[in-house]
Amino acid sequence: EKGGYETFMLKEIYEQPAAIKETIVDRLSDGIALSELGLTAEEARRLRRVVIVGCGTSYHAGLVGRYAIERWARVPVEMEIASEFRYRDPVLDAADLVLAITQSGETADTLAAMRLARERGARVIAVTNVMGSQATREADGVLYTRAGLEIGVAATKTFVAQVAVMLLLGLWLGEARGTLSSTERDRLITELRALPDAVRETIERVREPVRAIAEHWQSAGFFLYLGRHIGLPVCLEGALKLKEISYVPTDAYAAGEMKHGPIALLDERTPVVCVACDSPVLEKVLSNIAEVRARGAHVVAVATEGRKEVAEHAEEVIYVPRTDWMLQPIPAIVPLQLLAYEIARLRGLNVDQPRNLAKTVTVE
């Protein structure tokens, strides 16, 4: 059932183009169709706030969604870890839209957050990969990711599908609220449609360079991940993958926060993974890379193809295909998934079933 792949995780990494395609295609037949949301354009216009809740990888997908929704739909978005949110006595009312992101649809803390939000009058949408899961029964509306069953404990294809659906939702809200021009929307839709091919190309292209980097750094005792803006959730997710399946300590930080503490960790033995894809903050990321290098640490950068100047700053650059910069997290996560994968394999670990972890977390 692994279809010739050595592990489910690798198979699922290769299934990412299909996961994205299934998630977006029939919602893009004529503009953006998300009728399953059960939200009218008028209701979208009246929204005062969006609150996104989730755990782990789903939380990271939500972080990408926050940038997309705020940028395109101009509505404030708050991000919440479900286990914190549920015990915080949050302020919520009927003008709030709560998006609960949960691949399995069964995560106890996320379900509790949904119940609380509904009790307080908010409208709750479940973003899930599993039909008929508990989250679908606790929600006012459901937005499915269509990644197919994921067996590897570390989420991969469900993450890119969650990001894709959040991007779609951002575009839909932008259209409904009149904050995104139709030319801009159409341009972004074209870019979205090209994502499955871009991810396929990314996997092919980065496999070898990532393997070489993994071989070189397989014994490192610590990895730091740095990024800004939309690159930050990519770092958080990449760092989580590495710690989950290789048991290597990692930290992921907003690059601008580095000098407020984590810079003290750096020495000649520290690999630092920087997401340095094209964005309005690329220059800032490049100066952070220079600061890291000045402390003797080693930089592995993920950059947009053609961006030669990143190679002048970093020791190793992994190039990913160009897309709109807001969509860049999808190709950019691929080399970081593969880096975690290769390091775990070199260390002889069971990537499909890492120690202490379960695919579904039904207890808090």
Ligand code: F6R
């Ligand atoms: C990480 C991972 C976990 C889940 C988290 C939430 O690879 O799989 O962090 O993302 O347990 O699970 P769901 O999305 O099912 O609520």
